[in-house]
Amino acid sequence: MSLSRHRARNAAIVVLALVLTGLGATGCGGRVGEGGRVGLVYMDAQGYYAGVRKGMLDSSRKLGEDVQILEINAQGDASKESRFVDTVSSAGVKALVMSPVSTTASIPAAKLAHDSGVKVICYNTCLTDAATRKYVSAWILGDPVKFGELAGAKAAEYFISRHITAPRIGVINCETVEVCRQRRAGFQKALSARLPKARIVANQQGTTIDSAVQVADRVLTAHHGLDAFYGESGGATMGAVKAVRQHGLIGKTVVFGSDMTTDLARELVDNRILKADVDISGRVVGKLAARTTAQVISGGKLGSQVVAAPVELYSTPRQARKWLAAHPDGLP
Structure with a gap:
């Protein structure tokens, strides 16, 4: 690794530490694997995403022993989303769980994660059909x-x-x-x-x-x-x-x-x-996301790329x- 790339990687880890100070990392006990990190991206600040967070954290034991969930609210900003994905991909997250800000503008971030060996799991929103097939392992979606x-x-x-x-x-x-x-x-x-x-x-x-x-x-x-x-x-x-x-x-x-x-x-x-x-209950989606992410990380096969979330009237x-x-x- 060149000196400039080494410095960039160290800088990314420092930025990650700052992100975690502001957003809070959650250490969680579990059953699948030991250690590791999972990135979690919320599209904006609507209440639905607070429900997703609750469901994900309540079910985080499925993700492994001492797993940290690194989280950010992208605030509808694809560039902010991209910076976070760049940072956590450099810091070795196992999976990225995201509700992409845009079907097109979010593709580079998802591609970066995928090319870095990070499993990408969408919930709620995702990418274009072609990009979803290419870069995404699973999509939790209420029809x-x-x-x-x-x-x-x-x-x-x-x-x-x-x-x-x-x-x-x-x-x-x-x-x-x-x-x-x-x-x-x-x-x-x-x-x-x-x-x-x-x-x-x-x-x-x-x-x-x-x-x-x-x-x-x-x-x-x-x-x-x-x-x-x-x-x-x-x-x-x-x-x-x-x-x-x-x-x-x-x-x-x-x-x-x-x-x-x-x-x-x-x-x-x-x-x-x-x-x-x-x-579509955010908490239910969060629980489905945790379960699906655990399956993907452990190499388990899903019946379908799309994991159905219940829709209620x-x-x-x-x-x-x-x-x-x-x-x-x-x-x-």
């Missing part, structure tokens, strides 16, 4: 089309019960990632199957609550008499709910949403604005109360 279909079917049921045959709907999206585009496709498919005159009159990005409130406010101003919003993510859904309330449209404009949180469960208990929410106050009782810590 995004089915996810959208559940919300679309429930929306159709709601409108039919109120004799609304041509509902006008605004979408607050997270379509920088493919799974959100697939969620909308499923929503439209199920809705149109029963209500062919239904129209999406606006489709704008608003992933965080604050940005979604602003987007929903503009949509409501531009489209008087809007029947409903569809929020493709938790932040989008909550932002739509808040905007409807701020405009005094309770009982007139409703919301169908995604990704359960404590606040959304409470809105569903109230049931005046939020009528249904589809969820919550559409009644009773279901929402049960969710709140089962999640007293608020982690989805």
Whole structure:
């Protein structure tokens, strides 16, 4: 190894130590192997990823004795994601568990990990089909089309019960990632199957609550008499709910949403604005990720590259109360 490469490697390990100081490394006892590290990347700060972290840490015994989980929130930034992957790949992680920021911009980071001998496991989001086949060992995924279909079917049921045959709907999206585009496709498919005159009159990005409130406010101003919003993510859904309330449209404009949180469960208990929410439990995904990563590290064969995560519909106050009782810590 050249002197410059040696220095670069040492610098990477120093940076890793700083990362761990800021983010916290978790030492975990287990059953598969001895020692080692696993990198864990969250796409952003939405509550879903806190649930993934909880599930992963609760199941980390599957990963081995004294395993450290090195974690970072990429904050939607592919360059930040790439720097972390470069660092942990140089520091000898066994596997990288990630929800990539972008199907395309995240490819170099996944390729680097793969070429460094690190097993790459996606959850929630992944890469292009070709890159996923080439660089990824497994992908924990709740079917995004089915996810959208559940919300679309429930929306159709709601409108039919109120004799609304041509509902006008605004979408607050997270379509920088493919799974959100697939969620909308499923929503439209199920809705149109029963209500062919239904129209999406606006489709704008608003992933965080604050940005979604602003987007929903503009949509409501531009489209008087809007029947409903569809929020493709938790932040989008909550932002739509808040905007409807701020405009005094309770009982007139409703919301169908995604990704359960404590606040959304409470809105569903109230049931005046939020009528249904589809969820893939972050904790369940985290547990599946830990189990799958252990299998991949130990050389075990998976039945399929895609590991299915359950998709659940919550559409009644009773279901929402049960969710709140089962999640007293608020982690989805």
